[in-house]
Amino acid sequence: xxxxTIRLGQFAIxxxxxxxxxxxxxxxxxxxxxxIGTTTSSIVYGGFMFLIGWYxxxxxANENEIHxxxxxxxxxxYILCIGIGYGVYHLGWNAESLRAMTITAxxxxxxxxxxxxxxxxxxxxxxxxxxxxxxxx
Amino acid sequence: xxxxxxISELLNAWEETYKKGQLTFWVxxxxxxxxxxxxxxxxxxxxxxxxxxxxEEQSLYRNLRKFxxxxxxxxxxxxxxxxxxxxxxxxxxxxxxxxxHFVERNIKIFTKESIIxxxx
Numbered sequence: 001x002x003x004x005t006i007r008l009g010q011f012a013i014x015x016x017x018x019x020x021x022x023x024x025x026x027x028x029x030x031x032x033x034x035x036i037g038t039t040t041s042s043i044v045y046g047g048f049m050f051l052i053g054w055y056x057x058x059x060x061a062n063e064n065e066i067h068x069x070x071x072x073x074x075x076x077x078y079i080l081c082i083g084i085g086y087g088v089y090h091l092g093w094n095a096e097s098l099r100a101m102t103i104t105a106x107x108x109x110x111x112x113x114x115x116x117x118x119x120x121x122x123x124x125x126x127x128x129x130x131x132x133x134x135x136x137x
Numbered sequence: 138x139x140x141x142x143x144i145s146e147l148l149n150a151w152e153e154t155y156k157k158g159q160l161t162f163w164v165x166x167x168x169x170x171x172x173x174x175x176x177x178x179x180x181x182x183x184x185x186x187x188x189x190x191x192x193e194e195q196s197l198y199r200n201l202r203k204f205x206x207x208x209x210x211x212x213x214x215x216x217x218x219x220x221x222x223x224x225x226x227x228x229x230x231x232x233x234x235x236x237x238h239f240v241e242r243n244i245k246i247f248t249k250e251s252i253i254x255x256x257x
Contacts, residue, residue: 002206065203128207135203136161 003072007060012076014052018045019084027093067131071119078112156190163190164200165228165236168210172225201226209235
């Protein structure tokens with residue numbers, strides 16, 4: 001199975017840009033004590049992340065038919081969001097405390113692990129990552 | 138008249154289901170003949186099936202990409218005078234073995250005399 005697809009790469013680039021912008025906006029809003037700004041930027045960020053995940057995920061499914069129940073996209077999102085969170089913290093954008101970020105990383109990590117278990121279960125129904133019933137359709 | 142209409146509708150429904158898994162068979166058959174690019178595979182399928190099978194190039198590309206990743210087919214790139222290199226697909230040893238098993242188990246039965254007699 002070719003896990004690293006063009007669509008996954010495009011998603012990763014968009015998610016990277018969005019996350020950096022979001023972290024920057026969040027930092028500014030928290031510094032300015034703006035609840036509306038914090039809430040709005042979070043909602044906008046969540047919405048755009050959902051949209052790019054939907055768009056590139058659908059394209060990827062159509063073009064590559066990799067049966068991974070969305071695990072690759074979830075893993076990339078986790079690595080980017082948590083990685084950038086820690087990265088910008090060390091750059092001095094201390095929007096979140098280190099403790100809050102670690103709690104997020106652990107709790108989301110548990111969710112990601114559960115997703116991985118389901119992914120492994122689903123892999124039993126596949127041949128080299130392709131759903132058995134879809135291969136010769 | 139009414140029966141004809143029902144038969145026609147039933148026939149279409151049956152054929153839709155029947156043809157769903159058939160494209161792979163025709164693609165493999167075309168590649169068994171010789172290496173082919175997508176346009177030639179499409180032409181072969183439509184000609185040899187006497188028009189009963191039709192396929193979009195997009196759908197062929199999608200299937201071939203899947204078969205490539207599964208190791209059933211491979212390709213050689215050939216230079217053409219205009220545009221990008223053209224991919225000529227062929228069955229790998231695994232693809233040939235798979236096709237042979239499939240034909241033995243599912244197609245050769247139709248070459249039995251008793252079956253041919255019933256079909257005629």
